[in-house]
Amino acid sequence: MVKTLPKVDVVTVGVGWTGGIIAAECTKAGLKVVGLERGQERGTEDFSMVHDEYRYAIRYELMQNLSKETITFRNNRKMPALPMRQMGSFLLGEGLGGSGTHWNGQTWRFLPYDFQIKTMTEKKYGPNKLSNDYILQDWGLTYDQLEPYFDKFEKTAGISGENNNPHWGERSSDYPTPPMKKTHILKKFESAATKLGYHPFMMPSANLSEPYTNPDGAQINACQYCGFCERFGCEYGAKTSPEVTVVPTARKTGKFDVRFHANVVEVLKSGNKVTGVRYVDTLTGEEFIQPAEVVVLTSYVFNNTKLLMVSKIGEQYNPDTGKGTLGRNYCYQILPGATGFFDDQYNTFMGAGALGMAIDDFNGDSFDHSNLDFIHGGNISITQTGSRPIASNVALPDTPTWGAEFKKQSIHNFTRTLSVGAQGASISHKENYLSLDGTYKDAYGVPLLQLTYNFTKQDIALHKFISEKSGEIMKEMGAKTVVNRGAIDQYDIVPYQTTHNTGGTVMSLTPEEGVVNNYLQHWDAENLFVVGAGNFAHNGGYNPTGTVGALAYRAAEGVIKYSKTSGSLV
Amino acid sequence: MAKKTKNFSRRDFLKTSGVATGALIGGSLLGGLIGYNANNSKTSPTETKSGEHKQEAALNKGRMFFTNDREFQILANATERIFPKDDLGPGAIDLGVPYFIDNQLAGQYGSNSKEYMQGPFASGAPTQGYQSNLTRAEIFKQAVAKLESEAQTRFKNGFSKIEAEQMDEILTAFQKDEVPMKGVSSAFFFRLLRAATLEGAYADPIYNGNNNMDGWRMKGFPGHQAAYINVIESDEFQKIEPKSIGSMH
Ligand SMILES: Cc1cc2nc3c(=O)[nH]c(=O)nc-3n(C[C@H](O)[C@H](O)[C@H](O)COP(=O)(O)OP(=O)(O)OC[C@H]3O[C@@H](n4cnc5c(N)ncnc54)[C@H](O)[C@@H]3O)c2cc1C
Ligand code: SF4
Numbered sequence: 001m002v003k004t005l006p007k008v009d010v011v012t013v014g015v016g017w018t019g020g021i022i023a024a025e026c027t028k029a030g031l032k033v034v035g036l037e038r039g040q041e042r043g044t045e046d047f048s049m050v051h052d053e054y055r056y057a058i059r060y061e062l063m064q065n066l067s068k069e070t071i072t073f074r075n076n077r078k079m080p081a082l083p084m085r086q087m088g089s090f091l092l093g094e095g096l097g098g099s100g101t102h103w104n105g106q107t108w109r110f111l112p113y114d115f116q117i118k119t120m121t122e123k124k125y126g127p128n129k130l131s132n133d134y135i136l137q138d139w140g141l142t143y144d145q146l147e148p149y150f151d152k153f154e155k156t157a158g159i160s161g162e163n164n165n166p167h168w169g170e171r172s173s174d175y176p177t178p179p180m181k182k183t184h185i186l187k188k189f190e191s192a193a194t195k196l197g198y199h200p201f202m203m204p205s206a207n208l209s210e211p212y213t214n215p216d217g218a219q220i221n222a223c224q225y226c227g228f229c230e231r232f233g234c235e236y237g238a239k240t241s242p243e244v245t246v247v248p249t250a251r252k253t254g255k256f257d258v259r260f261h262a263n264v265v266e267v268l269k270s271g272n273k274v275t276g277v278r279y280v281d282t283l284t285g286e287e288f289i290q291p292a293e294v295v296v297l298t299s300y301v302f303n304n305t306k307l308l309m310v311s312k313i314g315e316q317y318n319p320d321t322g323k324g325t326l327g328r329n330y331c332y333q334i335l336p337g338a339t340g341f342f343d344d345q346y347n348t349f350m351g352a353g354a355l356g357m358a359i360d361d362f363n364g365d366s367f368d369h370s371n372l373d374f375i376h377g378g379n380i381s382i383t384q385t386g387s388r389p390i391a392s393n394v395a396l397p398d399t400p401t402w403g404a405e406f407k408k409q410s411i412h413n414f415t416r417t418l419s420v421g422a423q424g425a426s427i428s429h430k431e432n433y434l435s436l437d438g439t440y441k442d443a444y445g446v447p448l449l450q451l452t453y454n455f456t457k458q459d460i461a462l463h464k465f466i467s468e469k470s471g472e473i474m475k476e477m478g479a480k481t482v483v484n485r486g487a488i489d490q491y492d493i494v495p496y497q498t499t500h501n502t503g504g505t506v507m508s509l510t511p512e513e514g515v516v517n518n519y520l521q522h523w524d525a526e527n528l529f530v531v532g533a534g535n536f537a538h539n540g541g542y543n544p545t546g547t548v549g550a551l552a553y554r555a556a557e558g559v560i561k562y563s564k565t566s567g568s569l570v
Numbered sequence: 571m572a573k574k575t576k577n578f579s580r581r582d583f584l585k586t587s588g589v590a591t592g593a594l595i596g597g598s599l600l601g602g603l604i605g606y607n608a609n610n611s612k613t614s615p616t617e618t619k620s621g622e623h624k625q626e627a628a629l630n631k632g633r634m635f636f637t638n639d640r641e642f643q644i645l646a647n648a649t650e651r652i653f654p655k656d657d658l659g660p661g662a663i664d665l666g667v668p669y670f671i672d673n674q675l676a677g678q679y680g681s682n683s684k685e686y687m688q689g690p691f692a693s694g695a696p697t698q699g700y701q702s703n704l705t706r707a708e709i710f711k712q713a714v715a716k717l718e719s720e721a722q723t724r725f726k727n728g729f730s731k732i733e734a735e736q737m738d739e740i741l742t743a744f745q746k747d748e749v750p751m752k753g754v755s756s757a758f759f760f761r762l763l764r765a766a767t768l769e770g771a772y773a774d775p776i777y778n779g780n781n782n783m784d785g786w787r788m789k790g791f792p793g794h795q796a797a798y799i800n801v802i803e804s805d806e807f808q809k810i811e812p813k814s815i816g817s818m819h
Contacts, residue, residue: 049815051794054773059679070686075697082694082701085686184805224797345807349791350798389772389791402652402745402764403738411658414789415807440688492697 011292016098019298020242023250025556039095047233064092069442104353105206108542112143140509153549158212161204167360192476205354227386229353305504327434329503336466337421340479356383378422378541505534519558634676670770670779680707
């Protein structure tokens with residue numbers, strides 16, 4: 001029944017940013033790569049009628065079809081886990097480019113502090129800053145070691161930015177393109193933040209400020225500030241995404257074959273190596289085995305973890321004993337902030353996914369935590385991504401959620417409210433983890449992944465602190481009323497928060513601490529690489545993809561090295 | 571030229587049939603075609619030269635999900651209470667929201683075809699989200715019957731015949747989860763109805779709501795514009811005539 005195909009050098013599971021980077025680098029080095037992508041082919045030509053909030057932003061046109069597969073969720077181990085039946089809290093990608101098709105393009109390098117969080121926190125605050133319910137660990141790679149890979153990703157993507165943030169790591173070169181345009185809204189934030197003694201700078205953006213040709217010869221166009229960016233594909237080919245960069249680069253070599261509607265259900269292992277993957281053609285139901293010298297999991301945090309679990313590769317984390325690393329360190333992000341109500345009208349509906357200004361004065365360890373009951377912080381920013389009328393219906397607290405008064409306020413406020421917000425770092429906790437569900441299955445009979453997650457005391461304290469700081473900035477911006485985001489309590493999977501899920505397949509210096517080494521090579525299977533935000537030991541105060549991209553370049557180097565030398569790379 | 575004449579006669583027909591239907595329904599709030607006609611009266615602030623376009627759009631609307639007009643009117647009146655007509659502009663009915671919801675219920679949205687619908691089903695905690703085995707189409711169908719029976723129980727009259735405040739009382743009971751329903755809570759239905767009403771008011775008119783883009787006009791949202799690159803740096807607020815993606819072909 002199962003058909004075995006001819007062996008290839010490398011197979012990737014999924015073709016988003018991570019799969020695309022692996023494919024581009026490996027094919028350029030002469031390797032033959034097959035990309036198995038369960039979604040469909042798509043690209044710029046498919047986005048000519050994309051300015052449709054309902055279809056793309058509300059009904060999730062470009063995203064995962066949950067009728068085939070989802071995850072199950074519970075807040076804690078005492079609750080029964082139930083399926084996430086509709087998308088909400090985060091939006092999973094599917095199709096060529098993965099989430100990279102409909103991302104915003106806010107492109108950051110995690111801070112030097114992030115990579116050595118344990119060492120640096122203990123050095124400054126002693127070993128007991130957080131209780132031992134939290135899992136703090138260094139990443140097995142420093143910022144300086146990763147810098148060349150950050151540089152490479154930013155040059156591939158043509159990132160538009162300015163190097164005037166005193167709090168981030170040293171850069172070996174400037175941004176490839178200048179920052180985006182500074183709008184009225186951004187300037188208001190800039191002057192308020194400056195007055196308060198902070199250091200505002202333009203957000204590094206993958207919506208390019210000018211046309212750019214990357215080192216691989218791929219052309220990215222200039223952003224037109226169309227306001228339909230986050231959750232949408234770009235009709236101008238101006239938002240750097242895998243389909244306009246690394247995928248064509250790989251295809252140009254003639255060595256890259258992407259197979260669509262190919263859903264991988266198992267990684268095949270024999271001894272201490274993997275031999276390939278098994279997948280289902282979702283159109284015909286036929287099953288195939290794709291043998292490969294190297295298997296690279298690039299199917300996002302959840303499926304990378306799930307495929308390792310169902311294929312019984314590595315030891316699953318056990319929250320009772322603390323043993324096992326697979327599924328451990330699941331982190332998310334928390335979103336403090338404040339909304340300001342103004343009398344004047346602003347062009348809130350214009351914008352671009354990564355059009356914004358930010359400060360890092362309360363991110364990482366750039367401020368003193370001695371008298372605070374949390375570590376880390378978050379990048380505080382104002383963004384002008386293009387408000388849309390279905391999603392944006394702001395009313396003052398205690399206003400009814402429907403009827404005449406609601407209508408009046410939500411219409412009035414559409415162009416008269418601005419928000420300042422942060423992406424709050426999330427620290428691993430022993431009760432927050434991924435495992436396999438015992439009850440629910442996907443459309444192919446494979447168990448769903450189970451998420452056990454709740455906000456921690458650290459999260460609640462960080463949220464409160466940063467919301468207050470955000471509110472102060474908003475006040476300085478001249479808002480007539482400022483409403484800080486209310487305290488967080490239980491994590492709720494229903495409202496959208498952020499698609500910055502991390503952990504489960506953590507990288508580490510030693511096999512005891514993680515799932516992969518710092519080339520993202522599996523500790524227990526030398527020809528298996530696992531790539532994505534799953535490698536993060538905790539989640540930082542920025543969007544993840546800049547760091548994910550750098551790690552993918554690092555892994556690609558590892559795959560190429562491995563194909564010549566074999567054995568462990570560390 | 572021929573096309574113009576045709577439009578004219580269609581419009582005449584529409585006016586007459588609208589009035590006729592209105593007389594038949596006799597509800598306290600007018601729905602569908604009638605609401606649309608009211609919006610088109612000479613006093614309407616939104617009456618513009620694009621009015622003809624509006625006529626065409628309304629003519630092409632029809633029910634795809636609800637089979638009888640009584641149920642459709644209950645839905646229509648409920649949406650109008652959520653998003654009422656006021657001095658800012660049209661409410662849900664004039665915007666075509668009931669048609670939007672009806673048409674959505676007949677498709678992917680109504681059958682939850684992109685959502686995980688495998689059992690076993692359990693009610694779960696609120697933080698775990700939608701856990702019903704019912705599709706949205708089934709929920710709306712059941713809820714419309716419930717709105718009607720609540721009106722009969724409380725006010726001895728059909729939902730479409732009671733006063734606006736009485737409708738609000740019933741909707742508030744749904745919102746507070748005080749109305750027993752099967753397989754789903756009334757609070758969940760209320761959230762669904764509220765969300766769908768806003769979607770119908772503000773989605774692109776290609777979905778048969780947001781008539782004449784008046785939802786967007788009220789909010790100052792210009793809909794589909796190719797680019798803002800030339801005005802993005804302006805310190806002034808930009809008032810821009812909205813466009814639908816339907817204008818692209
Ligand atoms: C609305 C939105 C906005 C965002 N904005 C930003 C931002 O501004 N900045 C930022 O840094 N990040 C942002 N992100 C996150 C960013 O998009 C992701 O971090 C990034 O795209 C992840 O890339 P990936 O390759 O790891 O995974 P994905 O892009 O998810 O790609 C994984 C691919 O694998 C496929 N796949 C999964 N399972 C299987 C299987 N079993 N068999 C075959 N194929 C499979 C999927 O179909 C998918 O195409 C955003 C995300 C969203 C949803
Ligand atoms: S805002 Fe810019 S990058 Fe984003 S979709 Fe529009 S044109 Fe493309």
